[in-house]
Amino acid sequence: MRIEALSLALRPRTPWEAIDLGVALARRTGAALFLCFALPYAGFALAVNLLLWGQPAVAALVVWWSKPAFDRLALHVLAQAVFDPGLGWRRAFASLRQVPRTGLVAALTVGRFDFARSFHLPVAQLEGQRGAAARQRRALLDRRARGAAVWLGVVIAHFVVVLVLGADGLLRLLSPQGGGLSLRLTDLFDASGALTPLYLFNAAVILADCVLEPLYVAAGFTLYLSRRTDLEGWDLEIAFRRMAARRAAAALGIAAALVLAGVLPEPAQAAASPAASAERKAIDAILASPEFREREAGREWRRKGEPDARDPPAPGAPVDLSFLQKLARVLAELARIFAWFAAIAIAGWLLYHAWRRFGWPARTPRAAPAAPPDVLFGLDVRADALPADLAAAARARLAAGEPRAALSLLYRGALAGLLRDGHLAVRAGDTEGDCIRQVAASAGAPLTTYFARLVAAWGRLAYAGAPPPATEAHALIDDWERHFAPPPRGAAR
Amino acid sequence: MPLSEEQVDQARRFVASVREQVALAVIGQGRVIDEALVALIAAGHVLIEGLPGLGKTLLVRALARTFDGGFGRIQFTPDLMPADVVGHAIYDPATGQFSTRKGPVFTNLLLADEINRAPAKTQAALLEVMQEAQVTIDGTSHALPAPFMVLATQNPIEQEGTYPLPEAQLDRFLLKLRIGYPSHADEVAMIGAVTRGRAGDQLAVDQVRALVKPQAVQTLQQMAAQVVTDVAVVDYAVRIVRQTRDTPGLAAGAGSRGGLALVRAARAWALAAGRGHVTPDDIKAVALPALRHRVRVAPEQEIEGRDADSLLSDLLGQVPAPRQ
Missing domain, CATH: 1.10.8.80 (Magnesium chelatase subunit I, C-Terminal domain)
Structure with a gap:
């Protein structure tokens, strides 16, 4: 192949760029490509549908199955177009008789299910490879580009669907009866149904193929060219050839050949050519020069018994599998990190669900802060702010005609006592009733009853301005002493 | 003027006796009974929400039974019209005059059963009555008897074909009560009370005695205001x-x-x-x-x-x- 005659700019491309190049190539080739594919294909499809009249599903299957044969026409035109940008449709059409038939049987049998069909087609059609050689070649090409080639097929199939659906929509819009294509798969196998929608469906698929199949073949072809450029360094070769032509320097030409031969993998075709042995001799001559024979002696410390990585392995020595150990260590480290993350995630998940289900564990009064609050219900309840003999002070206030002060003292004293004994843990929203319930939960019945009485008396005074009767006030003071007053000094407890 | 302790105690005993009577029929719903009585004393209306079969209607019937005043019931349905609630003027061919036929709202206790089953127009008619405590029929205003209390019920499930009350109308109800399932012991007691010597499944309210006169309720309401x-x-x-x-x-x-x-x-x-x-x-x-x-x-x-x-x-x- 005269790669210097290619009309495409050869350079390393990603598979997607290569596919894009194919679309550009198809557009440039234009009528020559589309007519050369569409006329034979549409004619064949029409003939099949007429021959198998009444069986649209079978006709559709036959047409679909035969499509690889027509792909060859498109590739034949494209292969000429890359060398001849001005290829007209007449010339292209006239050249279709020379389309090679290599591998046609395979393409129409097992090859029909090749998902990278357009990518593999040049191997059979342009390289003329068959059998094991073709398989080997395809495997080499597939190593980097198969994914893109398969996705190309998937994308084109989707575009076919889009065009068919578009045709369906157009028919439904324009048809006065509101008919459309039969897009239900079951209709294809229902002999009793109306045939018109099915044939319209076939026609839509064929028309979509006429537009998209040449693009598919062109994109697969440029993907193939791109892959070969990568494999065989066509771009470098072309660059060197141009340099050689410009400088006309023989030495440089040899160097280019050497570099190509040394750096790049040996191309399949080049290995078979007679020039290869001459190049090999030149390479050997270069490698025999003194520059490649330099020796350097050195000394270094080495632990006894430790093999040097630079030593060639002794014949028969076991293969060094220490990298496996390192790999295992890395994997173990990764697994450890993953296990930690998993453990934290599981613990978080469990906590979250426990919280959702049970709420936070309720704080018991015992778990209340060790230091009781200083102010409660607007009252100073610090022990040192209260008189030493609270009951006596309360009686004195009562005698002085200050029942509110007396009751306030009692109430403060009771709160301080309950806080001290851990019967109370007051939150912002707690009312007097909540406090009574807390006391009832942790203290005995007599203390609860007394506290409820005291709170009721205090509530009447605070919220209704009604002081308790004197007898009730005295009774409250007496009972306060019983419940809260500290035992006399020296008394046995 | 603040209430004396005797008055307060009298009121407490009175409310407790009514509560006791209602609890004879409505078993295991003490909290709901308390809240319904609070609404009655506060001269407010209540919306009762609960699943079917938990005694919403029974509560109202029992409450009405303790109350020696008028009791009316309207079953709200999608075709209920405002005139079916408040009343209308009708032509009498014999006299050649229009006479006013008062609707079921002219009572002391009104049960509006499944209020969310009627369209917004009918709901609005009732809610207006609740707000104004009077009805205008054919240009004439008619005051409702005092005390007047509406107990509306609704079902939180079965939203199909209902007309949910808008927030502005919900606001007219003093309290919204939720009736939940009774406890195991209460349910056992209730089923025993209903099935003992009875053929149907109706909870009987005949053992509930009438204790309250409308005037007493009004007095209670005035006391609450003080x-x-x-x-x-x-x-x-x-x-x-x-x-x-x-x-x-x-x-x-x-x-x-x-x-x-x-x-x-x-x-x-x-x-x-x-x-x-x-x-x-x-x-x-x-x-x-x-x-x-x-x-x-x-x-x-x-x-x-x-x-x-x-x-x-x-x-x-x-x-x-x-x-x-």
Whole structure:
């Protein structure tokens, strides 16, 4: 192949760029490509549908199955177009008789299910490879580009669907009866149904193929060219050839050949050519020069018994599998990190669900802060702010005609006592009733009853301005002493 | 003028006896009975929500039975018209005059069963009556007998074909009561009471004695109005209502009518508990039924499974109680 005659700019491309190049190539080739594919294909499809009249599903299957044969026409035109940008449709059409038939049987049998069909087609059609050689070649090409080639097929199939659906929509819009294509798969196998929608469906698929199949073949072809450029360094070769032509320097030409031969993998075709042995001799001559024979002696410390990585392995020595150990260590480290993350995630998940289900564990009064609050219900309840003999002070206030002060003292004293004994843990929203319930939960019945009485008396005074009767006030003071007053000094407890 | 202790005690005993009578028929729903009585004492209307078969209608029937006044019942249906509720003027060919036929709202206790089954127009007619306590038929205003109380029921499930009450109309109800399932022991007692020597499945209200005259209820309502409410307690109620407007889980908070309802219901609660003054505990006791229908839960909280009651309970724990 005269790669210097290619009309495409050869350079390393990603598979997607290569596919894009194919679309550009198809557009440039234009009528020559589309007519050369569409006329034979549409004619064949029409003939099949007429021959198998009444069986649209079978006709559709036959047409679909035969499509690889027509792909060859498109590739034949494209292969000429890359060398001849001005290829007209007449010339292209006239050249279709020379389309090679290599591998046609395979393409129409097992090859029909090749998902990278357009990518593999040049191997059979342009390289003329068959059998094991073709398989080997395809495997080499597939190593980097198969994914893109398969996705190309998937994308084109989707575009076919889009065009068919578009045709369906157009028919439904324009048809006065509101008919459309039969897009239900079951209709294809229902002999009793109306045939018109099915044939319209076939026609839509064929028309979509006429537009998209040449693009598919062109994109697969440029993907193939791109892959070969990568494999065989066509771009470098072309660059060197141009340099050689410009400088006309023989030495440089040899160097280019050497570099190509040394750096790049040996191309399949080049290995078979007679020039290869001459190049090999030149390479050997270069490698025999003194520059490649330099020796350097050195000394270094080495632990006894430790093999040097630079030593060639002794014949028969076991293969060094220490990298496996390192790999295992890395994997173990990764697994450890993953296990930690998993453990934290599981613990978080469990906590979250426990919280959702049970709420936070309720704080018991015992778990209340060790230091009781200083102010409660607007009252100073610090022990040192209260008189030493609270009951006596309360009686004195009562005698002085200050029942509110007396009751306030009692109430403060009771709160301080309950806080001290851990019967109370007051939150912002707690009312007097909540406090009574807390006391009832942790203290005995007599203390609860007394506290409820005291709170009721205090509530009447605070919220209704009604002081308790004197007898009730005295009774409250007496009972306060019983419940809260500290035992006399020296008394046995 | 503050109530004397004798008056308060009399009121407490009176309410307790009514409660006892209602509890003979409605077993295991003590809290709901208390709240319904509070609404009656506070001269408010109640919306009762609960699953079918939990005694919503029975509660109202039993309450009406203890009450020696008029009792009317309207079963709300999609084709119910406003005139079916309030009444209408009809031409009498014999006399050649239009005569007024008063609707079922002219009573003391009105059961509006399944209020959300009637269209908005009919609901609005009833809610207007609740607000105004009078009916205008053919240009003439007719005052409703006092006391007048509406007990509307609705079912929280079966939303098919219903007309949910809008927030503005829900606001007219003083309290919204929720009837839940009774406890195991109460359910056993209730089934025993219904099946013993009876053929049908109707819960009998015939053992409930009539205790209350309409005038007595009016007196009770006037007494509730005289229950002392300290400014600190009113402040507490207002702080709770204002907090509903700033709580992130609530999409809409209660209006000022919410605060009014809170204080009115708390006064009745205090009277029923035998106190002539309101304490913060009374406010807290009625906060859920008085506010649950006046707030709207944010959608994300509903997705989390929270309802108005749980959000309001959290809120009550956060609003500092008054410290006297």
